[in-house]
Amino acid sequence: MFRLNLFLLLLIVLCALAVVTSQHRGRKLFQALEAEQEKVRQLDVEYGQLQIEMSTWATHPRVEKIARERLRMVVPAPQAVVPVNLQEAR
Amino acid sequence: MVVRRRPQRGHRYTESPILQLALQGWRSRMVGLLLMAAFLALLMRAFYLQVINNDFLQEKGDSRYLRDIEISASRGKVTDRHGDMLAVSTPMRSIWAIPADARTMSGEQKRLLAELVELKPRELDARLASEKTFVFVKRQVPPQTAEQIAALKLPGIHQEKEYRRYYPAGDMTAHLVGFTGVDDKGLEGVELAFQQSLLGRPGARTVIRDRRGNIIEDVGATRPPRDGNDVTLAIDSKIQYLAYSHLKATVTEHNAKGGGIVVLDTRTGEILALANWPTYNPNNRAKLSGEQLRNRAVTDTFEPGSTLKPFTVALGLEKGKYRYDSMIDCAPGRITIGRAVISDAHPHGQLSVAEVIQKSSNVGTTKIALSMPAESMWAMFDDLGFGKAPQLGFPGEVGGRLRPWKNWRPIEQATMSYGHGISVSLIQLARAYTVFARDGDLVPASLLRVDQPVVHGTPVFSAQTAREMRAMLEMVVGPGGTAPKAAVPGYRVGGKTGTAHKLEGGAYANKYIASFVGIAPISNPRLVVAVMIDEPGGNQYYGGQIAGPVFAGVMGGALRTLGIAPDAPLQVAAVNDGKGRM
Numbered sequence: 149m150f151r152l153n154l155f156l157l158l159l160i161v162l163c164a165l166a167v168v169t170s171q172h173r174g175r176k177l178f179q180a181l182e183a184e185q186e187k188v189r190q191l192d193v194e195y196g197q198l199q200i201e202m203s204t205w206a207t208h209p210r211v212e213k214i215a216r217e218r219l220r221m222v223v224p225a226p227q228a229v230v231p232v233n234l235q236e237a238r
Numbered sequence: 239m240v241v242r243r244r245p246q247r248g249h250r251y252t253e254s255p256i257l258q259l260a261l262q263g264w265r266s267r268m269v270g271l272l273l274m275a276a277f278l279a280l281l282m283r284a285f286y287l288q289v290i291n292n293d294f295l296q297e298k299g300d301s302r303y304l305r306d307i308e309i310s311a312s313r314g315k316v317t318d319r320h321g322d323m324l325a326v327s328t329p330m331r332s333i334w335a336i337p338a339d340a341r342t343m344s345g346e347q348k349r350l351l352a353e354l355v356e357l358k359p360r361e362l363d364a365r366l367a368s369e370k371t372f373v374f375v376k377r378q379v380p381p382q383t384a385e386q387i388a389a390l391k392l393p394g395i396h397q398e399k400e401y402r403r404y405y406p407a408g409d410m411t412a413h414l415v416g417f418t419g420v421d422d423k424g425l426e427g428v429e430l431a432f433q434q435s436l437l438g439r440p441g442a443r444t445v446i447r448d449r450r451g452n453i454i455e456d457v458g459a460t461r462p463p464r465d466g467n468d469v470t471l472a473i474d475s476k477i478q479y480l481a482y483s484h485l486k487a488t489v490t491e492h493n494a495k496g497g498g499i500v501v502l503d504t505r506t507g508e509i510l511a512l513a514n515w516p517t518y519n520p521n522n523r524a525k526l527s528g529e530q531l532r533n534r535a536v537t538d539t540f541e542p543g544s545t546l547k548p549f550t551v552a553l554g555l556e557k558g559k560y561r562y563d564s565m566i567d568c569a570p571g572r573i574t575i576g577r578a579v580i581s582d583a584h585p586h587g588q589l590s591v592a593e594v595i596q597k598s599s600n601v602g603t604t605k606i607a608l609s610m611p612a613e614s615m616w617a618m619f620d621d622l623g624f625g626k627a628p629q630l631g632f633p634g635e636v637g638g639r640l641r642p643w644k645n646w647r648p649i650e651q652a653t654m655s656y657g658h659g660i661s662v663s664l665i666q667l668a669r670a671y672t673v674f675a676r677d678g679d680l681v682p683a684s685l686l687r688v689d690q691p692v693v694h695g696t697p698v699f700s701a702q703t704a705r706e707m708r709a710m711l712e713m714v715v716g717p718g719g720t721a722p723k724a725a726v727p728g729y730r731v732g733g734k735t736g737t738a739h740k741l742e743g744g745a746y747a748n749k750y751i752a753s754f755v756g757i758a759p760i761s762n763p764r765l766v767v768a769v770m771i772d773e774p775g776g777n778q779y780y781g782g783q784i785a786g787p788v789f790a791g792v793m794g795g796a797l798r799t800l801g802i803a804p805d806a807p808l809q810v811a812a813v814n815d816g817k818g819r820m
Contacts, residue, residue, distance in 0.1 A: 226727030
């Protein structure tokens with residue numbers, strides 16, 4: 149009877165230590181998760197800012213200005229446009 | 239004697255007569271009772287704390303380490319039909335201070351802060367001199383700058399997360415998209431119309447924080463944040479740009495007071511473009527006037543003038559009163575109704591019904607109108623949606639004025655036939671023209687993208703009438719018509735000009751509204767473009783001269799953008815011509 153009690157006592161101490169350890173590890177992992185989620189948020193923010201930047205660079209007035217002035221592009225005259233009927237071509 | 243007594247001392251106590259006096263029994267019982275009462279009091283207190291007042295104490299305990307955190311949700315984006323962004327939110331920070339604490343900053347710290355928030359040191363001092371417990375140092379600070387400020391660990395300086403709304407398309411779509419005020423509240427346009435849908439709902443979570451402020455555990459249920467829904471408009475930003483830039487150029491060139499343009503997809507009723515002039519930059523709303531804010535195409539009505547003639551004539555055809563080639567005597571270019579005289583800008587003789595449209599004869603249209611009962615004209619205008627708000631869900635949309643037919647006098651019926659005495663908005667006018675572009679049925683206009691073509695609209699005219707009217711409208715841009723400048727090379731287009739006197743204080747002034755509404759390609763219509771120029775300043779004021787070229791530019795560009803095959807090509811590539819050329 150005494151031996152059984154001693155064994156159970158030992159078991160309980162071990163269990164208690166295990167609980168403490170896993171709690172600690174759980175919290176560590178939770179913190180890591182938090183850090184990653186924070187990173188996700190930051191990347192989201194950055195993505196949004198890059199999207200804004202992209203749409204700012206790609207505004208139609210800017211594209212037209214560059215096309216006309218820097219690249220010297222023009223809309224072809226209607227006479228120069230040759231429509232091709234794809235369905236007939238196939 | 240002293241020596242002898244010593245060993246016996248212990249005994250002598252009890253032998254002492256004083257000590258041997260017995261205490262009275264009630265005294266010991268009294269002490270015992272008091273002690274018991276004290277214990278009982280402690281017990282009761284413990285019971286009170288542990289059981290009765292437990293919640294309060296638990297709360298106090300929790301407040302030492304539990305924290306409620308708000309998880310922010312962003313406002314939905316507004317995009318065009320292809321996903322190009324028209325309005326988007328980006329996180330910013332506001333820097334605020336508790337002035338009493340912040341005044342303890344050193345001079346060096348103040349200088350650094352002032353530099354980061356781009357304030358003059360004097361301005362910063364002025365703000366911190368406040369006696370309030372809360373002042374904004376600077377709002378809408380970019381997150382990177384905010385991080386730098388946080389790293390300085392300044393006393394009394396705090397940060398709050400907030401959002402800023404950007405409108406990448408700027409003034410181009412300002413009237414349509416609108417803008418938000420502080421705290422994400424939509425104030426104009428789509429931002430206001432779809433406020434409920436766009437608005438995000440922040441989430442919340444309860445966590446345990448450790449001594450260093452790290453979150454170590456989630457407690458209880460987390461309420462996830464719900465980001466606002468994105469709104470996809472029917473707008474095509476390329477066509478919108480085309481429409482906007484042509485409108486702007488024309489209004490500026492002719493020194494007009496303003497203008498509007500609407501492009502509709504005839505298959506779905508989608509609004510592919512909607513622009514107004516003057517406009518404003520929604521990203522910088524420092525100096526805004528009501529004039530700039532007005533979305534003329536939707537919230538302003540005007541007397542459309544001759545652009546309404548095709549409807550009167552179509553009704554004449556529909557009722558079987560006239561045929562395409564019936565002749566009407568328009569000589570000598572004027573007609574007297576009661577005491578009023580209606581005249582044509584240029585007198586004509588005999589005109590066919592088609593020529594009445596082509597040459598825009600007021601006399602001819604009046605004769606057709608007066609051959610029909612007022613009630614049927616009213617019913618047609620009503621079917622076309624005049625006098626009723628178009629139900630776009632747009633803030634401030636108007637229905638225009640269509641008076642009940644019972645009060646019409648003959649002169650009124652006559653003027654209404656060519657677009658005076660009735661007022662409409664540009665969007666209503668554009669939408670009404672979809673009946674000619676389609677087989678006589680009217681589709682509802684849509685601000686949002688529609689993925690399925692509307693097969694059956696509300697029938698107004700027969701398919702036969704619509705087809706005949708398309709042929710007449712095509713003559714308007716042909717030789718001898720009122721708007722040769724509205725022709726688009728490579729495509730068959732048709733439309734109607736309008737040059738209306740403006741009503742000012744109940745009388746017609748010598749100011750004009752030049753308009754043009756047209757459809758293309760005539761062989762299989764896809765687009766309706768309606769242009770309105772308010773008070774052109776120069777010598778020119780005719781719809782065909784002013785609004786016609788805008789129509790041609792926008793329609794041509796839009797057809798090309800949408801990849802719609804020319805139905806009147808100037809040359810066609812020889813396909814499979816046997817030489818392997820394509």
